[in-house]
Amino acid sequence: MKAVIIYYSYSGNTKKIAEMVQRETGFRAAELRTVVPYSENYDVVVDQGQDEVKRGFMPEILPLEVNPEEYDTVFLGMPVWWYTYAPAVKTFLAQYKLAGKTILPFATNGGWIGHTAKDIKGACPDSEIGEILNVRFDGARLVTPEKRILEWIKKV
Numbered sequence: 721m722k723a724v725i726i727y728y729s730y731s732g733n734t735k736k737i738a739e740m741v742q743r744e745t746g747f748r749a750a751e752l753r754t755v756v757p758y759s760e761n762y763d764v765v766v767d768q769g770q771d772e773v774k775r776g777f778m779p780e781i782l783p784l785e786v787n788p789e790e791y792d793t794v795f796l797g798m799p800v801w802w803y804t805y806a807p808a809v810k811t812f813l814a815q816y817k818l819a820g821k822t823i824l825p826f827a828t829n830g831g832w833i834g835h836t837a838k839d840i841k842g843a844c845p846d847s848e849i850g851e852i853l854n855v856r857f858d859g860a861r862l863v864t865p866e867k868r869i870l871e872w873i874k875k876v
């Protein structure tokens with residue numbers, strides 16, 4: 721499989737998991753970044769995120785260091801924002817053609833993954849979507865056992 725790891729991370733949790741996937745698989749990883757950075761104030765971002773998710777807003781993202789369209793499989797890492805994937809991931813899915821590819825999603829969250837998996841399927845009707853890995857954090861502390869994550873990586 722020719723795979724790449726693409727992820728967005730506001731506060732570093734998803735980045736940790738993306739690095740774990742990278743370590744275990746050896747695949748290249750690239751971070752999605754917004755052109756306009758979000759505030760460093762978490763509470764401001766929680767409110768802004770709610771508004772953006774509600775409006776279906778897609779923030780502009782910086783060009784990626786890799787072209788995911790050249791790979792057949794994309795590990796896609798995202799934080800859950802208001803029960804779905806963060807807006808930067810919405811932009812990514814709209815901007816890149818992932819039809820015919822396999823997407824292996826992993827979503828970090830504080831315990832409420834909501835409709836993230838369903839939303840990915842809805843946004844990528846022509847992609848094969850693997851079983852989503854639900855990774856729970858309490859703040860910056862990983863709650864989901866590391867073993868569970870390693871098992872998912874090996875299985876997909």
Ligand SMILES: Cc1cc2nc3c(=O)[nH]c(=O)nc-3n(C[C@H](O)[C@H](O)[C@H](O)COP(=O)(O)O)c2cc1C
Nearest residue numbers: 729730731732733734769799802803829830831832
């Ligand atoms: C704007 C915003 C909305 C969030 N909404 C949810 C949510 O709906 N459900 C949940 O379990 N956690 C929610 N969280 C917590 C994050 O999903 C969680 O901390 C995640 O691991 C952050 O990943 P990151 O460090 O890669 O940005 C939210 C966080 C932010 C900033």
